[in-house]
Amino acid sequence: MWDSEIRAMASAHAIIASSVFMATVVPAVLVENFSVYRTHLVWLYSVCGAVAAVNVAVFGLLGVSPPAKKHTLLVKSCLHFLLFLSCSSSAVVVLYGALFWSKSTLETFSLSVLLSTLTTLRCLCVLGPNVQAWIRVFSRDGAMSVWDTSLQITAGCSVVGAWLGAFPIPLDWDRPWQVWPISCTLGATVGFLTGLVAAPVWIHWHRKQLTYKSK
Numbered sequence: 001m002w003d004s005e006i007r008a009m010a011s012a013h014a015i016i017a018s019s020v021f022m023a024t025v026v027p028a029v030l031v032e033n034f035s036v037y038r039t040h041l042v043w044l045y046s047v048c049g050a051v052a053a054v055n056v057a058v059f060g061l062l063g064v065s066p067p068a069k070k071h072t073l074l075v076k077s078c079l080h081f082l083l084f085l086s087c088s089s090s091a092v093v094v095l096y097g098a099l100f101w102s103k104s105t106l107e108t109f110s111l112s113v114l115l116s117t118l119t120t121l122r123c124l125c126v127l128g129p130n131v132q133a134w135i136r137v138f139s140r141d142g143a144m145s146v147w148d149t150s151l152q153i154t155a156g157c158s159v160v161g162a163w164l165g166a167f168p169i170p171l172d173w174d175r176p177w178q179v180w181p182i183s184c185t186l187g188a189t190v191g192f193l194t195g196l197v198a199a200p201v202w203i204h205w206h207r208k209q210l211t212y213k214s215k
Contacts (some may be wrong), residue, residue, distance in 0.1 A: 005145075005146045005147075006146060006200055006203055006204050008062060009146055009147070009150055009199065009200050009203070010200040012058045012059070012062060013150075013196040013197070013199065013200060014196075015054060015058055016051065016054050016055060016058065016196060017193055017196050017197075019050040019051055019053075019054040020047055020050065020051060020189060020192075020193060022050060023043070023046040023047040023049070023050035023051070024036065024043060024046070024047070026046070027039075027042055027043060027046050036182075036186075037176040037177055037179075037182060038176075040179075040182050040185070041106070041107070041110055044110050044111075044113075044114055044185055045110070045113070047114065047117075047189060048113055048114055048117040051117055051118065051121075051192075052117050052121055055121055055122055055125050056121075056125060059122075059125040059126060060125075064125070064126055064147055081116060081120055081121065081124060084116050084119075084120040104180055104181075107180055107181050108180075108181065110181070110185075111162070111181040111184055111185055111188075114185050114188055114189070115158065115159070115162060115188055118154070118155075118158040118188060118189075118192045119154075119155040119158050119159065122151060122154060122155070123137075123151055123155070126147050126148075126150075126151060127151075137151055137152065138151075138152065138155075146203050149199065149202070149203050150199040150200075150203070153195045153198055153199040153202060154192060154195035154196060154199060155195075156195070157191040157192060157194050157195030157198065158188050158191045158192040158195060159188075159191070160191055161187040161188045161189070161190050161191020161192065161194070162184045162185070162187050162188035162191065163184075163187070164187050164191075165181075165183040165184040165185070165186055165187020165188065166183065166184050166187075167183075168183050169183055169184075
């Protein structure tokens with residue numbers, strides 16, 4: 001049973017990872033002079049849209065999402081997403097020292113949208129708008145299934161990747177990817193992809209311990 005769940009997760013993660021690739025390739029064909037650096041916001045929102053759509057579709061088809069009335073779940077999920085988006089915007093301002101009410105307002109908000117898409121949306125797809133489930137999953141030893149552990153790993157990798165991406169910004173290398181918030185969004189995306197790969201591998205390696213904890 002665990003092996004089948006891990007295989008299903010690996011397949012789902014491969015599809016989600018491919019959506020990031022397609023979100024980079026398709027605009028390059030359709031948008032003139034497209035570049036991850038020069039037209040960064042186009043790329044960022046392309047990734048957000050692709051990852052969001054694929055996550056909702058994949059988790060819905062796998063039946064991972066918790067049972068609930070569809071309309072109620074949709075409304076609550078949207079409210080939770082908007083709430084986290086506001087909170088993460090504030091966190092971005094504090095942690096990275098960005099001036100939210102400046103010429104970088106759109107860029108800062110866009111980084112927040114990306115982080116919310118890579119972290120919160122996946123949690124909503126798996127856990128629904130259940131605050132207690134969120135607290136349980138992100139507490140120590142709170143994961144009770146392979147999907148819970150996957151959320152921990154991918155969310156953690158995304159946030160750490162964005163944080164590490166901020167380090168090169170103040171350096172005087174004069175590279176195009178040092179412009180705010182390009183390195184942070186690239187770091188978050190690379191971290192997310194790393195988490196997608198690492199989660200099934202880590203879970204498979206520790207499946208005996210995870211099985212014991214879930215009993």
